[in-house]
Amino acid sequence: MASRPDGKPTPENFRLDNAPIAEPGDGEIALQILYLSLDPYMRGRMSAGKSYAKPVDIGGVMEGGTVGRVLQSRHPDFAEGDIVLSHSGWQSFAIAEGSTLRKLDPTATLISTALGVLGMPGFTAYAGLLTIGQPKTGETVVVAAASGAVGSVVGQIAKIRGARAVGIAGGADKCAFVRDELGFDTVVDHRAPDFPAQLKAACPQGIDVYFENVGGHVWDAVFPILNDFARVPVCGLIAQYNDASPPPGPDRLPGVMRDVLSRSLLIRGFIQREFVDQRPAFYDQMAAWIASGLIRYREDVMDGLEAAPEAFIGLLEGRNFGKLLVRVAN
Template sequence: MQKKILLINRPEGTPDHNDFKVVEAEIDQPSDGEVLIRTIYISVDPYLRGRMNEGKSYVEPFQLNEVITSGVIGQIEDSKSDRFSKGDVVLGSLGWQEYSIAKEDTIRKIDHNQAPASAYLSVLGMTGLTAYFGLLDIGKPKEGETVVVSGAAGAVGSVVGQIAKIKGARVVGIAGSNEKTSYLKDQLGFDAVINYKTQNVPDALKEACPDGVDVYFENVGGEIGDAVLPLLNNFARIPVCGAISSYNNETEDKGPRVQGHLIKTSSLMQGFTVGNYSSRFGEGAKELAGWLSEGKIQYEETVTEGFDHTIDAFLDLFKGKNLGKALVKVGDINE
């Protein structure tokens, strides 16, 4: 038998435990072309909140009374596939459950000797690729420019800032605790940091960006995004990756209108998802792996131990408790 986590309610506002249900079910056996995977790591991500709502989006909403899915690292326990063997460590979009059946063309093998397995869910996975393509394809930072990153201590934001530094930019990070701002400045080398919970963000931004803002990587939205707009330089670029400040709003998010700022400065504001760049994932992963091996980028993980704490780890995202990538460790890799 195994445990699975189902979505049983569409959350109203911030999700809580009543929106989920843990059930026990038999472990299925693979058919031809399939494998049985034992879960090692589960990725918990802010975008999953949007999939809990009904309505049109860039990805289908979760169905009620069905297993929630996200990025998962697992180890193959049984294989009916010519492509995979028992013991292979693989990555796929799989369920929040202890064991999964997957078709051979929906997973890929990873080399956990080249980098820790968890890195393939963070810096070498979706979040690292999101940072890479969003910043370089839309933000296009140039040497000497000022790049501002909101949600800067998260899995995406922390990599964005480091790539911007590699490209020679001046980097300003916005985060929500002294621990996070210290990490950004002391370990990752950000040039300036702002704690939005203890500082006046508009005033702090003016001080941190005396030459204005050339690139604003948007992860948060809300009042933080509003505070950046008046500082945009001509031809500034704004990759819009996320807006976590509004994900749990029960009414439509409202704020200052952006059009005047964009027209006045001829700025570009473009939303994106990492799926837009799926044909180029190999390029991004190779570059990120190179920077990682050279010590040019670092990454942090907040790892919650135990499958039974998966829901808690997800809910903690909206309390700002994670530094870097939030993961749940379900088991160990058998060598």
């Protein structure tokens, strides 16, 4: 990271460096990175403000989940050629503590899924929806960014649990994918001029669970039609990540809090690592759902580490279609 952005990140906030490849020490692994995951949370790591995790230092390697190949191992559990999940960030080669790695089986499924549907985004959807949202048969579950890595899984799990899944996406192609490929009951385009009215019509019985990924005008349309005792897992607020100052207008917090009280709403922010004890069950269940065709996914893959900055900026603008990855090496 070359500099901290003021509002929307630009390519000038990043710098591509070359450096010698280090040698692994005792208990360490030398990796060649094959895939890099790009995720909205990375925008928060670029800012110096207080958050749930330490920001990336100026001049530091941008952080991120990766899948890599073991080049050299000084850890007894790993051998040259193993494929592993790591958190090595935006780089072509890395040194990692063996104790922090998870070995992957490249014969079981695409290794890239360890960064998507079978990785942090999929687990975020699984833990957030089932632990906080707790959808019940016949309820209406609405999810924003429904074509994305998290939202797409949320809606499909809701369907598996017997709920009615309503997706919110941007553009005709994404809406068609959510409805026709992922099997949501219906989908609403948040770019439509009458979006609030369309959403209300799509939810005639109100909303019982709203999985929040976006914020902004999407939240404004959702909030009035939340049912009493509705549950709102707050996973992300991507519409607001680039804001350099508070939004203009009157303070709406008192009204929101009044409705939270009078309608007995549960609004609960979460970070997926809170639910680490659920990961073994998630890996088994998600693999079974994928194998049976109950869960489908889409990946949006860019080639070359140098493509990461522009791809990440596009992610914050909604230009990606599915789980966004950078293929660093073949």
